[in-house]
Amino acid sequence: MSAVRKRSMLLDGIAQIGACGLFGLQVLGAIPRSLRYFRESVRQVWFVGAMSLTIIMTCGLFVGMVLGLQLYYVLSIFGGTAALGTVVSLSLYRELGPVVTALLFAGRAGTSMTAEIGLMRATDQIDAMEMMAVDPLAYVVAPRFIAGVIAMPILACVFNALGILGAHLVGVSWLGLDNGTFWSNMTSSVDVWKDVVNGVWKSVAFGAEVTLIATFQGYSTAPTSEGVAYATTRTVVFSSIVTLALDFVMTAFLM
Amino acid sequence: MSAIPTPPSPASSTDDPLIRIRGLRTVLNGKTIFDGVDLDIPRGRITAIMGPSGTGKTTLMRHITGQRPPDAGEIVVDGRDMSRISREDLYALREKIGYLFQNSALLTDYSVFENVAFPLRQHLKLPEELVRNIVLTKLQAVGLRGAAELMPSELSGGMVRRVALARAIVRDPMLIIYDEPFVGLDPIALNQILRLIRTLNATLGITSILVAHELAAVRLVADQINLIAAGKIAAHGTPDQLARGETPWTRQFFSGESDGPVPFHYPAPDYASQLGLAAPPGGRRDVAAPRAATVHPSAAASALDGRAAPRDGGNA
Numbered sequence: 001m002s003a004v005r006k007r008s009m010l011l012d013g014i015a016q017i018g019a020c021g022l023f024g025l026q027v028l029g030a031i032p033r034s035l036r037y038f039r040e041s042v043r044q045v046w047f048v049g050a051m052s053l054t055i056i057m058t059c060g061l062f063v064g065m066v067l068g069l070q071l072y073y074v075l076s077i078f079g080g081t082a083a084l085g086t087v088v089s090l091s092l093y094r095e096l097g098p099v100v101t102a103l104l105f106a107g108r109a110g111t112s113m114t115a116e117i118g119l120m121r122a123t124d125q126i127d128a129m130e131m132m133a134v135d136p137l138a139y140v141v142a143p144r145f146i147a148g149v150i151a152m153p154i155l156a157c158v159f160n161a162l163g164i165l166g167a168h169l170v171g172v173s174w175l176g177l178d179n180g181t182f183w184s185n186m187t188s189s190v191d192v193w194k195d196v197v198n199g200v201w202k203s204v205a206f207g208a209e210v211t212l213i214a215t216f217q218g219y220s221t222a223p224t225s226e227g228v229a230y231a232t233t234r235t236v237v238f239s240s241i242v243t244l245a246l247d248f249v250m251t252a253f254l255m
Numbered sequence: 256m257s258a259i260p261t262p263p264s265p266a267s268s269t270d271d272p273l274i275r276i277r278g279l280r281t282v283l284n285g286k287t288i289f290d291g292v293d294l295d296i297p298r299g300r301i302t303a304i305m306g307p308s309g310t311g312k313t314t315l316m317r318h319i320t321g322q323r324p325p326d327a328g329e330i331v332v333d334g335r336d337m338s339r340i341s342r343e344d345l346y347a348l349r350e351k352i353g354y355l356f357q358n359s360a361l362l363t364d365y366s367v368f369e370n371v372a373f374p375l376r377q378h379l380k381l382p383e384e385l386v387r388n389i390v391l392t393k394l395q396a397v398g399l400r401g402a403a404e405l406m407p408s409e410l411s412g413g414m415v416r417r418v419a420l421a422r423a424i425v426r427d428p429m430l431i432i433y434d435e436p437f438v439g440l441d442p443i444a445l446n447q448i449l450r451l452i453r454t455l456n457a458t459l460g461i462t463s464i465l466v467a468h469e470l471a472a473v474r475l476v477a478d479q480i481n482l483i484a485a486g487k488i489a490a491h492g493t494p495d496q497l498a499r500g501e502t503p504w505t506r507q508f509f510s511g512e513s514d515g516p517v518p519f520h521y522p523a524p525d526y527a528s529q530l531g532l533a534a535p536p537g538g539r540r541d542v543a544a545p546r547a548a549t550v551h552p553s554a555a556a557s558a559l560d561g562r563a564a565p566r567d568g569g570n571a
Binding site: 119123124125127128130131132133134135139 | 320322346347349350352354356357358360361362363373374377378422
């Protein structure tokens with residue numbers, strides 16, 4: 001790859017980040033105007049939240065079961081299996097719950113947002129709204145943004161609950177760890193504000209970030225079938241990268 | 256008045272035109288689309304905007320509706336300068352404009368009824384019964400009252416176009432813009448749309464702008480035609496006046512000649528040398544066939560003057 005092409009790609013990337021940032025400011029500005037479309041926001045919470053429950057619950061359960069199995073094995077080497085509930089819950093509340101939920105959310109809800117808005121753009125529906133004096137940022141984008149910010153922490157909490165249930169199934173029901181030990185160690189070691197609420201804050205940030213990327217990709221897509229396909233792919237790739245990077249930054253500040 | 260290869264005359268510039276454009280200049284991706292367009296759209300008339308593909312007809316509509324600001328010039332719509340209009344005023348103005356998109360742009364998740372009701376629900380707090388009556392009245396006007404509960408995916412192309420027309424007129428606008436309304440329509444649907452355009456204009460006194468290529472259809476409804484070419488209004492007049500083809504532009508456009516001021520061929524290297532049949536004299540040689548919107552200055556100038564354009568088409 002020539003130096004000129006590399007430089008061009010770098011500049012394009014920086015321009016995209018800048019455009020996404022400006023788009024985010026426009027969306028924030030459109031939120032007050034979108035309050036009149038309250039029903040649309042509720043519909044989006046149902047669509048991106050309730051409709052994502054199946055994948056979130058299933059994955060949460062299996063992630064918890066894998067965590068329970070792996071950690072039981074590691075802890076048994078040191079004779080510390082009693083700490084299984086503590087380690088599993090802290091892992092889920094602080095990191096795995098928010099991050100894995102965000103990654104799943106990007107794949108399940110983010111892609112559908114991008115494809116839906118992208119097709120609306122490709123079929124002139126966005127322009128038609130503009131021409132009918134309906135602000136598409138307030139009617140289409142802002143309700144999805146609000147829905148993402150509301151739905152993500154709830155989904156992360158559900159993920160955490162199912163994860164702990166999965167770890168309990170493996171650790172207590174299968175491998176014979178004492179039920180009381182599992183729960184009492186967990187409740188005595190987990191701090192609501194430091195662990196649970198910090199995880200919720202992360203989820204809120206991830207919800208804003210994933211929905212912003214998804215809606216931006218859809219809103220700015222090339223109005224072709226290939227353009228929508230690329231935009232959908234970019235939503236997953238960029239959301240995943242930004243989620244993990246943001247997780248590191250937030251962890252550093254919230255520790 | 257014959258086809259006039261000059262800026263709009265006082266005859267077309269009524270005392271108070273709904274839309275007044277002066278010195279419009281637009282550059283898109285380094286290409287000059289408009290270079291000093293002057294145009295008046297009179298109130299209560301059907302004005303057709305015609306021209307070869309790629310001359311910026313849809314871009315002109317985007318300027319008029321405030322979707323794209325011009326690089327220079329003045330566009331005044333119903334007394335509002337579009338380059339200085341505030342967002343609130345722009346949306347207020349758009350509430351008085353109906354826009355029929357080329358691909359209709361119906362909201363695909365909504366039924367026919369909800370599509371037509373959409374502008375009413377967004378802007379007016381009307382009782383549901385009144386919304387229902389207005390929507391059914393408009394659907395009756397386009398002959399689709401019975402299709403109210405269908406989804407857009409269940410409609411034919413002509414029906415979709417008529418639903419979009421019902422949506423465009425649901426708030427009784429002062430201006431309707433039809434962007435290529437005849438594309439892909441069968442003769443029956445075409446006649447229905449033509450009849451609707453004429454009826455709406457006659458009964459409601461709506462000002463209409465018709466962007467189209469189909470001269471035969473346009474002649475049936477338009478009061479006047481503006482022909483855009485080479486970044487300017489190349490000719491304007493009544494359909495009959497322009498159809499006489501008194502300038503190279505009108506002659507080529509209305510008789511469908513493949514060669515003339517608007518070349519058939521896109522600029523390309525020498526044909527024979529590209530096929531490997533002969534070496535071009537002096538190496539690579541470009542065909543002197545400019546694109547429609549970047550037409551050769553001498554061709555454009557002579558065409559606008561009513562003189563014969565130099566034959567420098569792509570078969571050179």
